[in-house]
Amino acid sequence: MNVEAHDRRFIVLMLAPIFLFLVFFYGYPTALNLYYSLTDLSLLGMKEGGTYVGLEHYADLLTSKDFYRTLWNTLFWLTGVSVVIRLVLGLGLALLLNSATLKRYRLTTISRLLLLVPWATPPIVAVVVWRWLLDGRQGMINKFLMNIGVIDEPVAFLANVNTVWPALITIIVWNTLPLVTLTFLAGLQSVPDELHEAAEMDGAGPIHRFFHVTLPHLMPSIVIMGLLLVFWTFNNFIYVWLATGAGPGLFTNVLATDIYIKGFVDFHLGYSSAVGMVMAGIMAIFGVIYFRLVALREFKDVL
Amino acid sequence: MTFKFTAAATAIALFASGAVWADSNIIFRFNDPESEAMRAAxxxxxxxxxxxxxxxxxxxxxxxxxxxxxEAAVGEGPDVVHIAFVWPRDLGTAGALYPLNEFWEEAPLQAGYDDFIASNLAIGADGGIYGVPWTTDTWAMLYRTDIMEDAGITAPAKNWDELRDISRTIHEETGKIGFGFPAGSGVQSTIWFLANYYWWSNGSALVKADGDGFDVGITEAQIAEAMEYFDSYMKEGHNPQSMLGVTDWYDPAIIEGMTNGDQGVAIVPPQQAREIIAAYEKRHPGEEAPFISAMVPAGSEASSTHLGGRMLGINSNSDEPEAAWKLIEFLTRPEIIAKYYGNQFPAQQTPLAQIDFGATMSGFAEQLAVARTWGAYSDGPAQIGSMWNETGRMFGSAFIGERSYDEAAEELLNTVKDMLDK
Amino acid sequence: MASVFTRNKEGGGHAIRRNPYATVALLVLTFLVWIFLVFPVVWILIGSVRTSETLFSTTSFDFTLDHYKTIFRAGFGRFIANSLFVCLIAVVISTVISVMASYVFSRKRFRGKRWLFGSVILGQMFPWIILVTPLFVLFAKIGFLNSYIGLIASYVAISIPFSVYLLVGYLESVPRELDEAATMDGCTQFQTLWTIVFPVMLPGVVATATYSFLLMWTEFLFALAFLTRTNLKTMPLGLVQFFGEQNVDWGAVMAASAVTTLPALMIFLPLQSKLAGGLTAGAVKG
Incomplete structure (x- = not known):
């Protein structure tokens, strides 16, 4: 057997399992979803199947006012704002943990350990506990804020249109910030000391050093982390659904909860599949951009 | 090889032996938390x-x-299912439930078909009977008598305006929450019940039978009026804004509020009323709990609430419908319900009439006497679940000012019309 | 070593040490961050040992372990065991498959590689919620409902893309000379991967496996749809079981929450330093 054929057999053998998983768990369901999205299939009529309605659901979707609000919620609030906040806070917290002061008082290790607590908390639990804390009547946060006189009347954080998104984002940040922080901390600790020393010799102050030494060094981590957060958050269903149920009204509805509401609450599987396809489509566009701009560079030795 | 085969056969035999003694194995899916007691049953x-x-x-x-x-669509699922009063019709039409007509003829249950409450809800569009009413209840008002006294109120509200006056007075006189109801719009919102009680007692209904078909039984103005009425509680502040974030009638905010006396009035099913009273008694041993139950307010017509409850159905895929029917017969026996499932009332007229509700809970007994079924709501082509969700969303939307009352009412009305036209 | 010493003495700490206000401010800030991080979990722990009657009361507090008894009587121990079983098997399968694929992606050149690697990577962005109904229909046909095979396979499927992504990144830090030397010594490719390269990439594999585990440990939607038999249920299902329609057993929810969080925390403690670095290791290096 020649080397090339041998090599080919090895490659096929090693990739066969992942390929099978891709086909059965991504390819096949996506194709079936695409088909569903062209029918009026209902959960009540799954036995008979749906009738073909063509692009009707897509037309309905693209002309519905609620859909654009849902899209905006998903892109701006759920994904955009929450990711930016986590990156900024994560960086700040990493700098704090890496600061000489904390090191001097030996607080870095314990801080790192405490960071594990929210990270290890399952999202379902995180939402449950924050719902209590943010509760408008019995919630600790309201009681605390009233005691110190910041507010006179309790605020229903998860029901008030002015506070519901910040409250939701607080929950998401609490649960996922540790990962971001620890990643950046690892990055900070890999900044060669020589770089700082050289900059210091040149008379650079801490701010100058941050922008010209630390930040450039961390930039690849920040970009990758940002992208991972976007992927994870955009598709996330659990935070919004359990915290607000997409309410008040449909004020915090996002694409993932819309799929759930349309498909599993209202039973319109066809329509829900159409929303799902739109969602997958948006992610695919995003994915291609990511692939061209970042992955090709990130994996330049691979591809 | 032979050895291996024998070992495998033995293993299979051993594995199966659990089932050797029983000819039929059936699965019962029960959705309430009392699974320990149910296992005993x-x-x-x-x-x-x-x-x-x-x-x-x-x-x-x-x-x-x-x-x-x-599950039913793909030939799976339990044999006996625990379902809500309003589900069997849809589930029957979807082919998910087994028609029980023959069983009823051959082996009728308890005091017979006519003794069961709301059994009409179990009849599908094709005439099949798809469920057996198991337990029933309705909602009533629960008042804190001590808070009423502090606010100088002597009697529970007879109509909706009085209720709002009482709520306002409690807030003005004591600074407490008056009638604290969940105004949230999550799935299975409480506001759906309140809205319907309000409409029914004022002579309208979201859905009504119209000759052979069905139509909306309400105008945009009547929907908007209900939205404005319930919104006024939040606007005036005696039901706090925070209740916009509360969807469930069993939310701790209400249970705790009523228990610790932050709130004067609530609307609850009997189970929650008992829970509140029990929690109060536990915190104040030896004291008499300061609660009375009373009827839901009347409008231009008499007070009206829905007859809620649970049914039991048999999966259309069941291999053992006879065994399943035997189980249903057993579970619907009033004495079995009383013994193992005491929080619930049997959905049968004769045993229900014999239950002593006691003085505190007497409002529930009165209310139960006038409660109605969903009737046209469940007979018509619109699914109750969908109307329920849409109602919750539109009320929520109006409460937060995202839509005006009229806009929200119009949208709700049109959505329901669309559902009925299908 | 010398440089670190120097910097601590005269470098980083220098500016701050001269300013006691800044030091105090930083310490206060750190303390506030600590509260933010742990308060919710502490609150769960406290709530889980309060009696149901005083759970939401601000004035009284009665200690009890009843909630823990309740959840274990309701089979929570079984749910944890089930979850561990499903997640551990799925993690092993997912990691082995991902190691194999990432090795080939990292070391081999072949036609269609960009497409294949690209689609694996895109899998990370896939909205899994749209998989539920199609997979349910598929599993019903082949008898995978109420069977761990279906659930495990789904968990492998959802964790593969990220695992491959992490491992390919990690493999970039493993010198190619290592493989070449092994081949010279007469190892087959298979041997090279498992006996030479795999031990070197083990830290990356451990980090990857941990991420996969966490993803599966809290997964809810698939488990809900695919498992209905009580004795098969996994922990997240056990947790939501305490949310009844008419009432929620908040004490049990809190106790179950505490028990749910603990295993993940125990995995984290020894691994914490390896986990965070691994995420962008490839990126930082590349």
Missing amino acids: LDEFEVENPDISVELQSFAWSEARQQFLR
């Missing part, structure tokens, strides 16, 4: 029917319907 059933063994499953109510529909 099933044990008694198995003693009575040694040829049948029952596996108990539990499932969250919020996901129960979609899960069962999926």
Whole structure:
């Protein structure tokens, strides 16, 4: 057997399992979803199947006012704002943990350990506990804020249109910030000391050093982390659904909860599949951009 | 090789031996938290029917319907299912439930078909009977008598305006929450019940029978009026804004508020009323709990609430419908319900009439006497679940000012019309 | 070593040490961050040992372990065991498959590689919620409902893309000379991967496996749809079981929450330093 054929057999053998998983768990369901999205299939009529309605659901979707609000919620609030906040806070917290002061008082290790607590908390639990804390009547946060006189009347954080998104984002940040922080901390600790020393010799102050030494060094981590957060958050269903149920009204509805509401609450599987396809489509566009701009560079030795 | 084969055969035989004694194995999916007590009931059933063994499953109510529909469509699922009063019709039409007509003819249950409450809800569009009413209840008002006294109120509200006056007075006189109701718009919102009680007592209904078909039985103005009425509680501040974030009638905010006396009035099913009273008694041992129950207010017509409850159905895929029917017969016996499932009332007229509700809970007894079924709501082509969700969303939307009352009312009305036209 | 010493003495700490206000401010800030991080979990722990009657009361507090008894009587121990079983098997399968694939992606050149690697990577962005109904229909046909095979396979499927992504990144830090030397010594490719390269990439594999585990440990939607038999249920299902329609057993929810969080925390403690670095290791290096 020649080397090339041998090599080919090895490659096929090693990739066969992942390929099978891709086909059965991504390819096949996506194709079936695409088909569903062209029918009026209902959960009540799954036995008979749906009738073909063509692009009707897509037309309905693209002309519905609620859909654009849902899209905006998903892109701006759920994904955009929450990711930016986590990156900024994560960086700040990493700098704090890496600061000489904390090191001097030996607080870095314990801080790192405490960071594990929210990270290890399952999202379902995180939402449950924050719902209590943010509760408008019995919630600790309201009681605390009233005691110190910041507010006179309790605020229903998860029901008030002015506070519901910040409250939701607080929950998401609490649960996922540790990962971001620890990643950046690892990055900070890999900044060669020589770089700082050289900059210091040149008379650079801490701010100058941050922008010209630390930040450039961390930039690849920040970009990758940002992208991972976007992927994870955009598709996330659990935070919004359990915290607000997409309410008040449909004020915090996002694409993932819309799929759930349309498909599993209202039973319109066809329509829900159409929303799902739109969602997958948006992610695919995003994915291609990511692939061209970042992955090709990130994996330049691979591809 | 031979050895291996023998070993495998033995293993299979051993594995199966659990089932050797019972001729039928059936699965009962029960969605309430009392699964421990229910298991005890099933044990008694198995003693009575040694040829049948029952596996108990539990499932969250919020996901129960979609899960069962999926399962039934692909030939899976439990044999006996625990379903809400308003589901059997849809589930029957979807082919998910087994028609029980023959069973009713051959082996009628308890005091007979006519003794069961709301059994009309079990009849599908094709005339099939798809469920057996199991338990029933309705909602009533619960008042804190001590807070009423502090606010100088002597009697519970007879109509909706009085209720709002009482609520306002409590807030003005004591600084407490008056009538604290969940105004949230999540799935299975409480506001759906309140809105319907309000409409029914004022002579309208979201859905009414119209000759052979169905139509909306309400105008945009009447919907908007209900939105404005309930919104006024939040606007005036005696039901706090925070209740916009509360969807469930069993939310701790209400249970705790009523228990610790932050809130004067609530609307609850009997189970929550008992829970509140029990919590109060536990915190104040020896004291008499300061609660009375009373009827839901009347409008231009008499007070009216829905007859809620649960049914039992048989999966259309069941291999053991006879065994399943035996189990249903056992579970609907009033004495079994009383023994193992005491929080609930049997959905049968004769045993229900014999229950002593006691003085505190007498409002529930009065209310039960006038409660109505969903009637046209469940007979018509629109699914109650969808109308329920849409109502919650539109009320929520109006409450937060996202839509005006008129806009929200119009949208709700049109959505329901669309559903009825299908 | 010398440089670190120097910097601590005269470098980083220098500016701050001269300013006591800044030091105090930083310490206060750190303390506030600590509260933010742990308060919710502490609150769960406290709530889980309060009696149901005083759970939401601000004035009284009665200690009890009843909630823990309740959840274990309701089979929570079984749910944890089930979850561990499903997640551990799925993690092993997912990691082995991902190691194999990432090795080939990292070391081999072949036609269609960009497409294949690209689609694996895109899998990370896939909205899994749209998989539920199609997979349910598929599993019903082949008898995978109420069977761990279906659930495990789904968990492998959802964790593969991220695992491959992490491992390919990690493999970039493993010198190619290592493989070449092994081949020279007469190892087959298979041997090279498992006996030479795999031990070197083990830290990356451990980090990857941990991420996969966490993803599966809290997964809810698939488990809900695919498992209905009580004795098969996994922990997240056990947790939501305490949310009844008419009432929620908040004490049990809190106790179950505490028990749910603990295993993940125990995995984290020894691994914490390896986990965070691994995420962008490839990126930082590349």
